[in-house]
Amino acid sequence: MSQPLLEAKGISHSFDTLLFSGVDVTLHPGQSLSIVGRSGSGKSTLLHICSTFIKPNEGSVALFGEDVYGKSESDIEAIRRYDIGIVFQFHYLFKGMTAMENIEVATLLAQEQVDMALLEKLEIAELMEQKIGELSGGQQQRVSIARVLSKKPRIIFADEPTGNLDNETASLVMEVLFDYIQSHDAALLLVTHDLQIAARCDEVYRLESRTLHKNSTSLAHV
Ligand SMILES: Nc1ncnc2c1ncn2[C@@H]1O[C@H](COP(=O)(O)OP(=O)(O)OP(=O)(O)O)[C@@H](O)[C@H]1O
Ligand SMILES: [Mg+2]
Numbered sequence: 001m002s003q004p005l006l007e008a009k010g011i012s013h014s015f016d017t018l019l020f021s022g023v024d025v026t027l028h029p030g031q032s033l034s035i036v037g038r039s040g041s042g043k044s045t046l047l048h049i050c051s052t053f054i055k056p057n058e059g060s061v062a063l064f065g066e067d068v069y070g071k072s073e074s075d076i077e078a079i080r081r082y083d084i085g086i087v088f089q090f091h092y093l094f095k096g097m098t099a100m101e102n103i104e105v106a107t108l109l110a111q112e113q114v115d116m117a118l119l120e121k122l123e124i125a126e127l128m129e130q131k132i133g134e135l136s137g138g139q140q141q142r143v144s145i146a147r148v149l150s151k152k153p154r155i156i157f158a159d160e161p162t163g164n165l166d167n168e169t170a171s172l173v174m175e176v177l178f179d180y181i182q183s184h185d186a187a188l189l190l191v192t193h194d195l196q197i198a199a200r201c202d203e204v205y206r207l208e209s210r211t212l213h214k215n216s217t218s219l220a221h222v
Contacts, residue, residue, distance in 0.1 A: 002028055002029050003064075003065050004026045004027060004028050004062075004065075005027050005028065005029060005063065005064060005154055005155050005186075005187045006025060006026065006027040006050060006061075006062070006063055006155055006187065006189070007025075007026050007027075007061075007062045008023065008024060008025040008026075008049065008050050008059065008060070008061045008062075009024050009059055009060050010022060010023075010024065010058060010059040010060065011023040011024070011025075011046070011049060011056045011058065011059035011061070012056060012057050012058040012059060013042070013045060013046075013049060013054070013056045013057050013058075014057055015045075018210055019041075019042035019045055019210065020041075020042050020046065020207060020210045020211055020212065021058070021210060021211060022211055023046065023059070023211060023212045024212070025046075025050055025189070025205075025212070027155065027187040027188075027189060028187065029154075029185040029186065029187060030181060030182060030185055030186075030187065031181075031187050031188075031202050031203075032177075032178065032181060032187065032188040032189075032190065032200075032201040032202050032203075033187075033188070033189055033190070033201055033202065033203045033204075033205065034190040034191070034192055034197070034198035034199075034200075034201040034203070034204050034205070035047070035189070035190070035191050035192075035198075035205050035206070035207055035212070036191075036192060036193065036195065036198045036204065036205070036206050036207070036215070037206050037207035037208055038208070039193075041207045041208065042207055043159075043191040043207055044089055044159050044191060046191075046207065046212070047086075047157050047159050047189060047191050049061060050157065050189060051084055051086050051155075051157040051189075052068055052076050052079055052080055052084070053086075055069045056069075063079060063083070063084065063155070064083065064154070081109050081110055081151075082110055082151070082153075083153060083154050083155070084153050084154065084155045084156075084157065085148035085149065085151060085153030085155070085156045085157070086148065086156075086157045086158075086159075087141075087144055087145055087148050087156065087157070087158040087159060087161045088144070088159055089159040089160045089163070089191075091140050091141060091143075091144040092144070093132045093140055093143060093144055093147075094132065095131070095132045095133045096131065096132075096133070097131065097132060098128065098129050098130060098131055098132070099124065099127050099128045099129070099130055099132060099135065099139075099143045100114070100128035100129065102132060102143060102144075102147055103119075103128075103143065103146055103147045103150055105147075106147045106148070106150055106151045107150045107151060109151070110150075110151035110152065112150060112151050112152050113150075114150055115146075115149070115150055118146055118149055118150065118176070119146055121172075121176050122142045122145065122146055122172070122173065122176060123142070123169075123172070124139060124142045124143055124146060127139055127143070136164075137164040138164045138165045138166070138169060140164075141161065141162075141163070141164050141165065141173075142165075142169075142173065145158075145161055145173060145176070145177070149176070149177075149180050152184065153186065154184070154185075154186050154187070155186060155187050155188075155189065156177065156180070156181065156186060156187070156188045156189070157189050158177065158188065158189070158190045158191070159191045160191060160192055160193065161173060161177070161190070161192075162174065162192065162194060162197055163192075163193070170194065170197060174197055174200060177190075178200070188201070
């Protein structure tokens with residue numbers, strides 16, 4: 001099998017109390033993995049640990065075969081800019097700028113072109129000249145997804161990317177994400193409360209009782 005894009009091993013983390021321990025996450029090219037679990041169980045924290053933003057108390061995270069938290073800040077910054085894309089639970093778009101300007105910030109930094117076909121697919125091509133503050137929550141969410149995909153990352157970390165969307169638009173966004181990972185040999189780590197969307201990933205895990213469990217066939221009680 002190919003080398004994993006992400007390999008997190010033996011991860012433990014606490015803030016005031018222990019959130020989780022002994023967590024392993026592995027992602028190969030073309031693979032999608034979802035994490036479900038109750039609010040406050042630590043899903044976003046785990047996603048931030050796997051995506052260079054939080055150094056865990058214990059354990060190791062390797063991206064593209066290299067240990068992350070032993071790297072210099074500038075090397076970590078380069079991974080964020082070129083190699084990974086993060087759809088944050090809260091979008092972090094620049095409010096005073098237009099939708100297109102927000103996307104261009106990422107593409108200029110990553111030296112990529114804005115992919116107009118992607119904007120069409122996400123049904124946001126007509127909104128590009130509008131200021132972010134004039135867009136609905138779901139439209140902003142799709143702009144933030146376009147911003148992430150436009151820089152052509154090898155791993156997408158997506159924290160509730162369909163949280164503000166109706167079922168039809170959520171489905172469309174997931175199709176765009178799955179098409180992207182297939183056509184670019186990339187991988188997707190998805191955090192969601194939507195069990196039907198979680199189940200569309202190759203593997204489903206549940207963060208519960210302070211560790212990560214491979215989900216059994218029934219998602220009914222998550
Ligand atoms: N930077 C921080 N400092 C202190 N505590 C934090 C910090 N970030 C998160 N926490 C705490 O860690 C716990 C897990 O938070 P996290 O955001 O990972 O949960 P989550 O599973 O993503 O929840 P949700 O489904 O509501 O998004 C919460 O109790 C939260 O208050
Ligand atoms: Mg969260």
